[in-house]
Amino acid sequence: MRELKFLNQFFWKYRWRMLLGIAFICISNYFSVLQPQVIREALDLVVEQVNNYRMYDGFTTVGDTYFGILSTTLMFFAGLVLLLALLMGFFLYLTRQTIIVMSRLIEYDLREVIFDHYQELSLDFYKRNNTGDLMSRITEDVNKVRMYLGPAVMYLANLVSTILLVVISMLAVSTKLTLYTLIPLPLLAISIYYVSNLIHTRSTFIQQQLSKLTSIAQEVFSGVRVVKSYVRERQQVRYFAEESETYKRMSMDLAKIDAWFFPLMVFMVGASTIITVYVGGLQVVAGNISAGNIAEFVIYVNMLTWPVTAIGWIASIVQQAAASQKRINEFLETKASIVDPAPTEREALRGEIVFENVGFTYPDTGIRAIRDLSFTLRPGEKLAIIGRTGSGKTTVADLLVRMYDVSTGRILIDGKDIRERGLANLRQRIGLVPQDVFLFSDTIHNNIAFGAQHDPSREEVEQFARHAAVYEDIAGLTQGFDTLVGERGVTLSGGQKQRVSIARALIKRPDIVILDDCLSAVDTNTEQQILGYFNQALADKTAIIITHRIYGHLRFDKIIVLEDGGIAEMGTHEELMANGAYYSEIVERQMAEEVGK
Template sequence: MRALTAVNPFIYRYKWHFLGGMLFVVLSTLLTIFPAQLVRYAFDLVSEGIDLYHLFAGTQAQRGVYDLFGRNVLFYGMLIIALALLRGIFLFFMRQTLIVMSRLVENDQKNQVYLHYQSLPLSFYRRHSTGDLMSRISEDVGRVRMYLGPGIMYFMQLVVLFLLVVPLMLMVNVKLTLYTLAPLPVLSVSIFYVNNLIERKSDQIQRSLAAMTTFTQEAFSGIRVLKSFSRQADSHAQFTKASNEYKDKSLSLNFVNSLFFPLILFLVGLSTLITVWVGGQEVIRGTITTGTIAEFLIYVNLLTWPVTALGWTSSLVQRAEASQARLNEFLDEKTDIVSRQNLQHEMQGDIVFDNVSFTYPDTGIRALHNVSFRIRPGQTLAVIGNTGSGKSTIAALLCRLYDTTAGQVEIDNIDVRDYALDNLREQIGYVPQDVFLFSDSIRQNINFGLDGPSEEKMLQAARDAAVYDNIIAFPEGFDTKVGERGITLSGGQKQRVSMARALVKEPKILILDDSLSAVDTKTENTILGALQRIMADRTSLIISHRVSSVKLADHILVLDDGTIVQHGTHEALMAEPEGLYRALYERQLQAEEA
């Protein structure tokens, strides 16, 4: 239960729901017990009434006995119905407090986890899969809710019932009580083990279903690759294998479920049989009445479900504890990307990298080593190099997605670690290398970074990114849905929409991370022409592996294995015959000619 102490603040937040639920549990339980005693009185009344009716047979008093008997039976019957209706009202409020509390806590906990996820650094997401993150915010939070709602509710019902019912039963007849309750612990333990078996098999089925769903999703997403390599038969064989595994696990669970309710009914029936058998013997001895047997049978039925639920709730608590432990594992992770001074500063765009070195914390790969450069306000710097040379790492450090291992990054003579994170990132327009579009309209994707979207700014950004003509050619124009990860757009269109998303913010600093790799030379020249106007009064960083994308820069850095091997203008770098820049240029020129 130690891990579950993390939900105590939520229970305290909704303490009136919790306390109200406890009150309604007690009231509904009391109204469950009273009818059992009324049934005993009614049974005894019937027995005595019949005896009196026969005793006064043939006399005027017999009619009076009959009328009195009828009125009393009607009174008890109406009273039992009234108590049942009142109990139903209290049960309604019990669920409206405890179950509603569990749903409110579930909502708050999901928001807490989601907000915490967003605060964690990129290194966290490199270590954990998206499926694991989704599982914890959905399945694990749902299991904790089951503990807070049904788990607590049924456990409290059991506790209150036992505290009230068992003493009453012992006061009536100790021997009958002990015999009646004997099968119930066996029932609870049996349910506990059977339910754990069901839960294990259910988890296996969920994992099997998740694997089959993932396989199917990948197969349909990559249908073009499947068809082009003619692997449909092999794919179908793999799907059949996964489907059969799911079927076998489902049939195994169905077999256990088939044993579940017969086991409950057998033990409940056994308890009822013992009550009637032992109670009948006590009636013969004259120690109890037939009404007591009826009362005990009601008590047995009252205790059966809570005792059954004890095994179930025990399993719920175990699962909730394990799930909360998994949640705590992520919630206890703290981000090291925090602002030291929370400065709010309007940037001019004077960027300095001072002996910056960086090693990725999760892989240990050194990306940059003693990198130093400066971009003055309004200038454009291009960074070029082979794949894996550390180009994208410069953009990540500038946006402070990571912190440097050594050295420092400054903007306007202020260390980026001193800026408030929101203030820093709001003033940077970043077009990442790995384009990601949301499953929404083109309009919403372009306006993603704006609090108050402007139609005029959106249209101009689309024109500057050379994607306006493509968009208006679609039947729905800017309201066209791009599908999952922008699947309905071509690679070049996705890159240009992503670029428009950065340009519409009118950022102080613009970063283009290999954002023209998927466009043809003609479109690239059109975009570069528009960018030349945009970058005139804006500090810009162009990262690319194509020399054609960086020729317009004021200054060019050439990276190789995380270090600066050349720097200068395009003309100066081309003048170095043995330099890496010239080698890249000639290699790409030959590729284009080929």
């Protein structure tokens, strides 16, 4: 139960629903307990009338009178039992409308809490954990927890109230018979305790294996192009089947343990019934109780069948919920490595950027990506960052939007350390087009509008699509801007996805623009259109363009060549050409390629 303490806040939030539901359960069980008493009265009446009839044996008129009275009385008792059953059912309905609805509301709240926390966590968290495991905890694990929040609570309240009401009613009739009837229950409690521990342990492993299955399926479906192009379908099927077989075996073992519960409950209840009939019969002979009391006790014992059976079921649910909540708590207790110091900040950025001896090492791999990087950009200046693969170019972009914090040194924007700036405001003011383009499985219009801080009109979306030189491509599609791009934008070409991503960044109207190699899949003519807009729209904005190639249509105030995370060259185009080093080699090679075309 230690792991489930986190859920107490939700019980408190919906306490009135829960208390009302428990009250309805008690009322329902009260009417349920009255039924055996009515049946006892009816049976005693029948026995009494039969004995009286024997006294008047041979008197037809008197016998008919007795049978008429008996028939009328039994119909009254039957109607009373039916009325009690209807009342019991009505309050049971109200119980489900309160407690089960409460569990659904808590399920909704819990998923919101988990999802919000996921979004607050930093990028390093997502590199350590796979998507399938994240999905499993917010779906399968929450489902397991909901069974504890609703059905388990409802049946536990039903169990407690039923046992209390039934035992009190039984004690009112015969203390001795009650004690004999309840003898099997301690043995049942010990058995449940032992089996519950087994269920808890195995449920944890089953949920972990289910997360692994979800991860495998998610990766295969996301990378289905690679799987098909390498003809690895059969291999993936075999791998998934092996892991599924492991999950099936673990689930079957758990099912075998669960299978012991019901026969064990039935055996114990059957033993109680036999004891009731035997000891009760002796009590009737002794004149301590009536025959109707035996029938009453037998019904009571059978009324205890489901609550007693539910002990094991509830224990199983609680154990599984505890295992699932433990997995949920592991992530909820994870703290974001990037802290927002000023959530309410709304300050615009002028665009001055200063790197002071910045060093950065990736926390998950220990790779040193940046070392002693220093440069200054004044507001409105343009910077190009060039370098070989793995030289740290993308890391510079990630550090500027605080996907990570620097390991050493500091980054200043407008003279203020970015670690002291509001995180949300910082990212809203910077338009980043990442190297790894991601589009949502939605319409093109919504993908572009996603970047805006307001709800943009269709005309505004189309305007920025023109700026990104993708309007004509979109207009040529059957449904235009209402075209669904598919998962990760699979229906669009690489160049189209890049340009949609550019439009999404520009519609933010950012103060600082960072383009991370986002024109690699764009042809020369389209590149000229985009850069032409950049020359106009970015004239007064600070811009950093990370690239493998040189854009002759865009004038840079400063160019940095990175190598192994440090600055190998820095200066203007003319200065770097005069150096005759790596930068000049790139320019000459690029010019030779363009001449060759």
